[in-house]
Amino acid sequence: MVRSYILLLFCVTCWGSNFVFGSILIHEFPPLLLSAIRLSATSLTLFIYVRLAKKLGNVVRRDFMLLIPLGIIGTLCNQAAFFTGLQTVDATTASLILSLAPITVAVLAAVFLKEALTKQMVAGSVTAIVGIFFVVGKSENMQLSIGLLFIFLAMLTFAISIIFMRKLTERIDPFTATVYSTLIGSGMVIPVAVIKEPLSQVSPHLWAWALLLGTAVIMQGVCTLIWNVQLTKVGAGKAAVFLNLQPFAAMLVGFLLLGTPITWVQAVGSLLIVGGVIVATVQRRNKADGLTKPLGKAQSLSKS
Incomplete structure (x- = not known):
């Protein structure tokens, strides 16, 4: 069990670091091309694993009624919004905003899936929202900008993709x-990226390509495979608690690699946000055994 916890912590640390590496790469690649290249590398990693492990299940025609919108919303829209937002929003703030996804999922599930919205969820949601206003409102360079709106859009599309994933995994x-939605999403992002952003805009630096491919394979490919395996061993409820550590990982890695200062405002705001998310979702997630983290969303994800 200790080994499983260490592996889960490794995955969460990588996903938290992904915000920082994304903020570096966005200055070397246009947003859509960055997404397209990363998703291509991730898809190749998953395809190789599937061929070797032969674990891919069958899908029928009606499954694509959910897989296609999942690819559009959860991959194309999510990745475009995430990397566009990272052009002007620092990694720590982006990770804190995206940590609101579980609460957004709870609200969407209450509206569209008729799941109960408890007083505990409401209290946790209010606490987390106060934390967001604390971080965004008090940071001198973080007025309500277009970059922040894109990060909020990335969070919303991620939450919507969870709802689609939840319905899809009933069958x-x-x-x-995850594999099918990633492949479909990649197939949508690549042509849009090539049309919208000339290939001449990609970075000529070898280190940037190494970082891009490394993060795609390790953080979006390998970590997702590790997460899915360990999820079956420790349960979704316990694993979900680790996801709340992503903002702290982003904050620490941003400080170590980029010298991004950790202010008292961010520290207090992050505690409010993460605490609110835990209060709002811990009971609900314990009941949701079997829910897995979708790949590549702003974490990606992530997820982006």
């Missing part, structure tokens, strides 16, 4: 849904 296993 097929989470890993199969």
Whole structure:
């Protein structure tokens, strides 16, 4: 069990670091091309794993009624919004905003899936929202900008993709849904990126390509495979608690690599946000055994 916890912590640290590496790469690649290249590398990693492990389940025609919107919203729109936002929003603030996704999922599930919205969820949501206003409102360079709106859009599309994933995994296993949605999303992002952003805009630096491909394979490919395996061993409820550590990982890595200062405002705001998310979702997630983290969303994800 200790080994599983260490591996989960490794995954969360990588996903938190992904915000920082994304903020570096966005200055070397246009947003859509960055997404397209990363998703291509991730898809190749998953495809190789599927061929070797032969664990991919079957899908039928009606499954694509959810897989296609999942690819559009959860991959194309999410990745475009995430990397566009990172052009002007620092990694720590982006990770804190995206940490609101579980609460947004709870609200969407209450509206569209008729799941109960408890007093505990409301109290946690209010606490987390206060934390967001604390971080965004008090930071001198973080007025309500277009970059912040894109990060909020990335968070919203991620939450919507969770709802689609939840309905989809009623019929097929989470890993199969993840692989198909990633491949479909990649197929949508690549042509849009090539049309909208000339290939001449990509970075000529070898280090940038190494960082891009490394983060795609390790953070979006390998970590997702590790997460799915360990999820079956410790349960979704316990694993979900680790996801709340992503903002702290982003904050620490941003400080170590970029020298981004950690202010008392961010520290207090992050505690309010993460604390609110835990209060709002811990009971609900404990009941949701079997829910897996979708791949590549702003974490990506992530997820972006």
